[in-house]
Structures are given as C-alpha cells and as structure tokens.
Amino acid sequence: MTPAALDVERVVCRLSDLDELGSRAFTIGTGDWPLRGLVVRVGEGVRGYVNCCPHARHPLNLLPHRFLTPDGSLIVCCSHGALFEKLTGWCVAGPCAGRYLRAVPLQIEAGFVLLAPEADVAALADADFYAGGSATDGAEARADIEAGNDDSPQGQ
Numbered sequence: 070m071t072p073a074a075l076d077v078e079r080v081v082c083r084l085s086d087l088d089e090l091g092s093r094a095f096t097i098g099t100g101d102w103p104l105r106g107l108v109v110r111v112g113e114g115v116r117g118y119v120n121c122c123p124h125a126r127h128p129l130n131l132l133p134h135r136f137l138t139p140d141g142s143l144i145v146c147c148s149h150g151a152l153f154e155k156l157t158g159w160c161v162a163g164p165c166a167g168r169y170l171r172a173v174p175l176q177i178e179a180g181f182v183l184l185a186p187e188a189d190v191a192a193l194a195d196a197d198f199y200a201g202g203s204a205t206d207g208a209e210a211r212a213d214i215e216a217g218n219d220d221s222p223q224g225q
C-alpha cells in the first residue's frame with residue numbers, strides 16, 4: 070500500500086516517529102471525548118493503549134510522548150509510578166498491580182502506524198470504561214508469556 074492510499078483518519082504516526090523515544094502519544098477523533106492513546110515500539114512491531122491509567126484514570130504521561138522507564142523496558146504512569154508491560158499492558162507493580170491498560174488495536178502499513186479496522190474509536194474513548202472494572206485485553210498475551218509461548222508484537 071502506498072502512503073497516498075492510507076486512510077488518514079486512522080493514521081496514528083509514522084513508524085519512524087518511535088525511533089527516538091520508543092513511544093508516542095496520539096489523539097484520534099473529535100469532540101469532547103476523542104481517543105487519546107499511546108503507541109510503544111515492541112521489537113519490530115508496536116502496541117497501542119488508551120492513555121488512561123487503571124489506578125486513578127489519569128493520563129500516563131506528564132511530558133509529551135514520554136511513557137517509558139529510563140531503560141525503555143516498561144510503560145510508567147507518572148502519577149503514582151505504576152509500571153506496565155509494553156507487550157500486554159499488564160501492571161507489574163504499583164497501586165493497580167495486576168490490572169491492564171486498555172489495548173488499542175493497531176497495524177503497520179507503508180511505514181505508518183494505523184488504527185486497525187476493528188478499532189472502535191467511540192468505545193475506546195469511553196471515559197467511564199475503567200469505572201466498571203479493569204481491562205483484560207492483554208490477559209491472553211500474558212497467559213501466553215507465562216506458558217512460554219511468546220506472543221508476536223502486532224503490526225509486524
């Protein structure tokens with residue numbers, strides 16, 4: 070697919086935008102509740118999550134596009150220090166340990182990161198999502214890791 074053929078409404082960023090920091094914020098949609106998300110590089114692929122911490126529903130970052138620990142191995146919430154796996158969004162430590170970031174389905178086309186066709190922007194942008202419980206989108210990938218069957222990063 071050529072860049073000219075991409076659906077610009079679904080473009081999250083260029084894949085190369087992740088080279089410097091390994092993460093990037095994005096906003097898709099309009100109105101009072103657009104989808105605010107983050108994308109992280111995982112190997113040759115990417116993972117996307119809603120930019121909302123399951124602890125107190127704060128945005129994860131304080132500085133633009135900075136979502137990772139200094140060594141780049143984990144996603145960190147700047148509010149109270151929760152740490153999340155990049156591959157699954159699972160909280161490994163902090164006040165929401167055991168919960169998950171809400172996954173945003175992504176794909177890579179022609180050097181761009183895009184929302185996957187199945188991504189429901191309105192549902193992902195629902196501000197009340199975490200009020201009813203924790204996302205479990207990454208639970209299957211987490212189970213694969215624990216079973217020794219590593220999940221391939223999406224978007225490869």
Ligand code: FES
Binds near residue numbers: 126147165
């Ligand atoms: S809001 Fe993220 S750790 Fe508290």
